Amino acid sequence: MNIKYPDYRNCIANLACSILQYYEVTPPNPTLPQADALLQKDYKNVVLLLLDGMGINILQKHLLEDGFFHRHLKSVYSSTFPPTTVAATTAVDSGLFPNQSGWLGWTGYFDKIDRNIIYFFSIDDDTGEQMDYNVAHTYVPYESVRDKIKKSGADAHYLAPFVEPYPKSYATFCEEIKRLCDMDGRKYIYAYWDEPDATMHKNGVDGDDIRQILVDIEKITEQLAGGLQDTLLLITADHGHINVKNESLTDYPDITECLVRMPSIEMRALNFFIKDGMKEQFSQTFNRHFSESFLLLSKEELMKKQLFGYGNNHAELDSMLGDYLAVAIGDISIGNVPNHFKGNHAGLTTEEMEIPLIAITR
Numbered sequence: 268m269n270i271k272y273p274d275y276r277n278c279i280a281n282l283a284c285s286i287l288q289y290y291e292v293t294p295p296n297p298t299l300p301q302a303d304a305l306l307q308k309d310y311k312n313v314v315l316l317l318l319d320g321m322g323i324n325i326l327q328k329h330l331l332e333d334g335f336f337h338r339h340l341k342s343v344y345s346s347t348f349p350p351t352t353v354a355a356t357t358a359v360d361s362g363l364f365p366n367q368s369g370w371l372g373w374t375g376y377f378d379k380i381d382r383n384i385i386y387f388f389s390i391d392d393d394t395g396e397q398m399d400y401n402v403a404h405t406y407v408p409y410e411s412v413r414d415k416i417k418k419s420g421a422d423a424h425y426l427a428p429f430v431e432p433y434p435k436s437y438a439t440f441c442e443e444i445k446r447l448c449d450m451d452g453r454k455y456i457y458a459y460w461d462e463p464d465a466t467m468h469k470n471g472v473d474g475d476d477i478r479q480i481l482v483d484i485e486k487i488t489e490q491l492a493g494g495l496q497d498t499l500l501l502i503t504a505d506h507g508h509i510n511v512k513n514e515s516l517t518d519y520p521d522i523t524e525c526l527v528r529m530p531s532i533e534m535r536a537l538n539f540f541i542k543d544g545m546k547e548q549f550s551q552t553f554n555r556h557f558s559e560s561f562l563l564l565s566k567e568e569l570m571k572k573q574l575f576g577y578g579n580n581h582a583e584l585d586s587m588l589g590d591y592l593a594v595a596i597g598d599i600s601i602g603n604v605p606n607h608f609k610g611n612h613a614g615l616t617t618e619e620m621e622i623p624l625i626a627i628t629r
Contacts, residue, residue: 268598268616268617269616270596270616270617271345271615271621272348272620273346273576273620274345275345275347275573278344278346278364279344279346279355279503279622280296280361280362281297281298281302281344282302282359282503283358284296284362285298286306287362287415290415290421295361295362301342305499305501306499311448311454312455312495312498312499313456313498314444314455314499315503316458316460316501316503317359317458317459317460318463318502319352320505320612321504322346322504322506322623323343323623324618325467325472325477325507325508326481326623329478329481335489339627341625342623343621344621346504346620347365348615348620349594349612350505350507350614350620351372352506353370353386354371356459359505360409360411360412360457362412363409366575366580368407368581369406369581371531372531372613373532374386374392374533375532376528376531376587377583378586379406380402382402383528386403392529392531392603421454423455425456425457426440426447427458437462441488444458460484462480467610469609470610471609472510473510497629498629499628502627503622503624504622504623507618507619507621508610508612510598512598512600513600514600514601515604517604519556522553522556524545525548526539526540526542527541532613533613534608535594535600535601535614537592537593537601539591539592540590546591549591553591560595560597560598561593561595561599562594564592564593565590566588566589566591595616596616
């Protein structure tokens with residue numbers, strides 16, 4: 268596997284900045300040139316359809332080269348680091364890099380409450396306790412692209428399987444996109460669908476089930492596009508996906524004895540807080556077990572590389588990051604406890620980092 272670093276001048280956050288600029292909102296970061304070129308005309312609707320996990324590697328593996336998505340593929344560009352849903356979808360919903368938003372991965376360490384919290388659900392990752400408030404939006408809030416666009420005078424909508432009207436199939440999801448596009452007024456629609464990622468986590472990336480999901484998505488999307496008018500339909504992904512082999516930290520007491528708390532962020536981007544006086548022991552032990560599969564970066568090295576992005580860091584970022592970050596460069600995932608994912612992402616491989624930009628104009 269090849270190592271691929273994020274390109275923060277050619278990434279999914281830059282796409283959001285192009286959309287903001289199109290609606291005459293000052294973007295927080297540079298725009299994406301290939302998106303700027305597509306946004307030269309005055310459209311009634313701009314639709315951004317994000318298909319979770321459909322990296323360019325998955326597109327090429329399962330869909331025909333002369334199919335609808337490949338025919339309208341404009342470029343291959345970069346996810347964020349880590350290439351994972353929390354970080355990348357927040358980037359496309361804000362225009363911010365992860366270092367600026369503080370939305371780093373599946374879990375984040377919040378020092379004000381001394382807990383590892385699952386961002387999307389406000390659940391303590393170590394105890395399973397459901398918090399009685401939205402932790403992430405309390406400590407690392409951001410203003411969405413949609414809210415900024417509404418302030419500019421245009422309309423904006425968000426569609427996903429977990430928000431009202433809760434579409435239960437991709438077909439009904441696309442019907443809702445069409446309904447919104449047919450409404451009067453200039454608008455932006457951000458539409459998120461959780462496949463093929465959800466199934467690839469369970470079954471891996473190679474199976475006929477994944478191919479059928481993508482074939483169906485491509486067919487229904489082509490039908491949707493054919494019925495749209497005065498619309499730019501942009502299709503992208505948040506990250507790619509690979510088959511993985513799973514390890515559990517519970518099987519490595521020589522590592523866990525060095526830790527202040529269990530790691531946060533992701534199973535392929537592990538954020539370690541180390542007990543006083545044990546940094547050297549930890550680094551030697553971790554590298555003895557995993558040096559072929561992970562880059563172990565000190566906090567200083569991590570910040571120097573600007574792996575989470577450049578510009579002004581979020582005020583909480585320093586406290587959220589531990590002494591080391593272990594970044595996957597092979598096919599190993601390390602869970603705090605045993606898990607059974609066959610597919611995963613959030614590492615520094617080309618397969619995880621590269622995503623497509625597809626565009627259809629009607």
